[in-house]
Amino acid sequence: MSQAEQPSRRTVLAAAVAAAVVGSTAPAAAVTFPAAGTSHGRPGGGDPARPVDNRFWTTYTDWRGGQAHGTLAVAGARPGIRVAAAAGTTDYTDPHTGTTASWEYATWTSPVHRLTVPATEAVASWNAHTPAGTWLQVELKGTYSDGTDTPWYVMGRWAAGDQDIRRTSVDDQSDGRSTVWTDTFAVDEPSSGLRLTSYRLRLTLYRRPGTRLTPTVWRAGAMGSDVPDRFTVPASTPGTAAELAVPRYSQEVHAGQYPEYDNGGEAWCSPTSSQMIIEYWGGRLTPEQLAWVNPDYADPQICHAARYTYDHQYAGCGNWPFNAAYAATFPGLQGVVTRLGSLTDLETLIAAGIPAITSQSFLKTELTGAGYGTSGHLMTVIGFTADGHVIANDPASVSDEAVRRVYRRREFENIWLRTKRYNASGAVVSGTGGVCYLYFPAQPTPRQRQALAAVGVR
Numbered sequence: 139m140s141q142a143e144q145p146s147r148r149t150v151l152a153a154a155v156a157a158a159v160v161g162s163t164a165p166a167a168a169v170t171f172p173a174a175g176t177s178h179g180r181p182g183g184g185d186p187a188r189p190v191d192n193r194f195w196t197t198y199t200d201w202r203g204g205q206a207h208g209t210l211a212v213a214g215a216r217p218g219i220r221v222a223a224a225a226g227t228t229d230y231t232d233p234h235t236g237t238t239a240s241w242e243y244a245t246w247t248s249p250v251h252r253l254t255v256p257a258t259e260a261v262a263s264w265n266a267h268t269p270a271g272t273w274l275q276v277e278l279k280g281t282y283s284d285g286t287d288t289p290w291y292v293m294g295r296w297a298a299g300d301q302d303i304r305r306t307s308v309d310d311q312s313d314g315r316s317t318v319w320t321d322t323f324a325v326d327e328p329s330s331g332l333r334l335t336s337y338r339l340r341l342t343l344y345r346r347p348g349t350r351l352t353p354t355v356w357r358a359g360a361m362g363s364d365v366p367d368r369f370t371v372p373a374s375t376p377g378t379a380a381e382l383a384v385p386r387y388s389q390e391v392h393a394g395q396y397p398e399y400d401n402g403g404e405a406w407c408s409p410t411s412s413q414m415i416i417e418y419w420g421g422r423l424t425p426e427q428l429a430w431v432n433p434d435y436a437d438p439q440i441c442h443a444a445r446y447t448y449d450h451q452y453a454g455c456g457n458w459p460f461n462a463a464y465a466a467t468f469p470g471l472q473g474v475v476t477r478l479g480s481l482t483d484l485e486t487l488i489a490a491g492i493p494a495i496t497s498q499s500f501l502k503t504e505l506t507g508a509g510y511g512t513s514g515h516l517m518t519v520i521g522f523t524a525d526g527h528v529i530a531n532d533p534a535s536v537s538d539e540a541v542r543r544v545y546r547r548r549e550f551e552n553i554w555l556r557t558k559r560y561n562a563s564g565a566v567v568s569g570t571g572g573v574c575y576l577y578f579p580a581q582p583t584p585r586q587r588q589a590l591a592a593v594g595v596r
Contacts, residue, residue, distance in 0.1 A: 197357055291311050387541065
């Protein structure tokens, strides 16, 4: 089971398609569901104003449009930015090792992005290549609805490896009006009406002094959202049945392994889910990459995913953008963190061959067939039954073979999309509000591109 979310972490937790969409490759558990009843679909019978704004810089034009100090926009099949000439040198003391080292750096600052949805929360994500001897920092600075500005907030210090620095979030960042909770910027008092109306991102690329090494960033941006407080959400109308052939991995078979990474596999729902989708898209780890894992352990790639998504400050593997960034270290993949609005959004993605990782929290009684309750858990949605129920690869299963589950549509939709819920003690606590990781090809097919655009991701 995934590690319980700490209350202080965030205010709201938040091949061709025909070849990918297949029939069930294993029988579902013997659970009988009622037939899908009549539902009123989305409010008003159409697409409501989506309370989410995604802006990602990915094109050569995007990268040339920013303010560069020592960075260079590079064209090609996957445009990005890299270090051209260092803008300066600085010392960095790693808080998790105590080691101080000098680094050359260069920066790129995005143009101001005005949010179409003034936001109570924002989550940055990025995709980058950081060879040994390099790393990067991502910061966000915003403007509030009253015209004042936030400070520059660090949204992550990241490297694909863990030998140069320890990838980390940064605690204790607040101006008294907003706070960064691990990976999420949040307005402290949304009821006051204060909102984030615009922001800029600043990327700082670091390398060993005197070398020609450089990180390369291909995608950077943020998801801003203002999801209303809600204990329940409108039911969506079931769409077309389909199921994707996504590999199945259990986190539970890793219980007790590598406890230095969030006390071992019992808490590895996020990296396990990530690895399932990475391998669905063809991502594979080499024997050399896995040589550090105890050869007695099954599915060593799950141990690898845990190590290389681990946030040394949060002390867990559930940092949302760190998981998306990890996925993008595999050739030909990119990843983002966003929020979706209904299971209809997931059906749109599944129909285009794109599975999704959803974040939810629930009591044992709220999700029939799960057999557990959780205050924070990630699972992979891989399809929908003929009755519209959700087919999920749930890593909180006793074995890889048991990972495929079918969950009731109405229950799943509500526990995923709500922002408020009652815990086992009857206290009101947070829900995730539709948080989702999406991993997809760096060069999507036209149909995949259309599906992503339909859910607000470009």
